[in-house]
Amino acid sequence: MAVQERYDTRPFGPDITAGTGVQLLILEALRRVVGLSTVGWLTGCVFAVATWVVLTVALRRSWPRSFGMASFGMANRVTLARTILVGGVTALVADSFERRTPVAVLVALAAVALILDAVDGQVARRTGTVTPLGARFDMEVDAFLILVLCVYLVVPLGPWVLCIGLMRYVFVAASWVWPWLSGALPHSMARKTVAALQGVVLVVAGAGVLPRPAAALAVSGALALLVWSFGRDVGWLWRVRGLAGGPAAAGGRDRAEEGLPAMSRRAGPDR
Template sequence: MALNNTYDARLQQETAVGAGVQILLLALLGSAIGMGPVGWLTGLVFAFATWAVLSRAVHRSRLRSFGPANRVTLGRSILVGGVTALVADSFESAPPVTLLVALTAVALLLDGVDGKVARRTGTSSALGARFDMEVDAFLILVLSVYVATQLGPWVLLIGGMRYAFVAAARFAPWLTAPLPPSFARKTVAAVQGVCLLVAGARLLPAPVNLTVVLLALGSLVWSFGRDVAWLWRTARTPARVPAEQPQQLLELELAAR
């Protein structure tokens, strides 16, 4: 028990360090661009919420070490917190596009690094996979909010689709069934961040940005639609019992007697 408490204390220290680094990044951004109260408040709420949720998750997971892969994901979440603060601040003043794009680009480039690190170090875990997925989803949501100020509220469909899927699963439990691995699904998910970043950078003409984001949304609708259709068919298909299974069960029962 004492050893478990030691492991838990170390894990909690790492999450606390992450929150401290997040606040440091906010301070650097604030001094660089004169971030207003909305940006500061949003960034601090993100830092506190991440610390609270992650601390609870690592406590329940009973991991012995936070692991290098989770540290990479934590670093990405810190960058996402900075992007979140900048996007919130953009509603009060002109956004620092270059800084926002730079933080987002690094966060996107690091996506996938944590998975490779986990596999190479043998530290893959359910917590790490969920942490990585939530960081990705929230970054897409924040970028959707930012791009929606330029192209319209329909862009929020990109960031909100995953959360709508999770909410729908509460009323339709068949949506919670595990999906088979899919390279297409991973590709579509990665494309969303890239397309939103391109549009958010404002380097291309507005019609081009509109086309890029529409293509991203179309691919996302296709991906979710395909997965929902697969889950629906699977839920309606009764599990098939091999013909030889009853005979095997009978033989086991006779042997047990």
């Protein structure tokens, strides 16, 4: 079985390794161009290694179920590119606690990562390479980017902004205690819109183009909408728990898996 797993994951190896190499090159470029500190550089390196490890393990477990894909796939390459950008954002955010971070570079990396979120799903559908792994990979990148942007805004706005980035992880943890929370949710355009809004608002607030009170008001509004969205879904899951055709049979995906659903590429027609 171990030999078979090594054989199955072999086609994906070069992509993951190349992605790690590009991540390290980006970090070195940031060090030379914007003076990335040692803390920021090391944080980025940890992110790169962790990404390599997690992707390798995930591919080993899921490749036999990936619909016969013979390569990493263009959609996953787009998501990997987004991951590299998020690694750069993570390094700059870690750097911001030691010195003044070049905001323009941080915002540019985060903005491109958010824009590309609309690309990988389209590529997956058009190339017929939609997989559960691709959807989960995309979702984890989105969720982590939101969390990192929240960390960046702690200093100017306060620790309360972490509620946005941590909400999805708290929901997942709660689903381990109350399994009915891991039920599937029906498609919701409102949920997708609220989720997409989080990244936009956080990037604008981080860019410093708004006065601090206005930025705080915008972020608090985004948080209120996110609480409403999660609350509505929790209420729906509670009402249909244990019913035939309830969460386990519904046509959506688990919010516990998707987290911020509008920002994930789904494993199906709505990916």
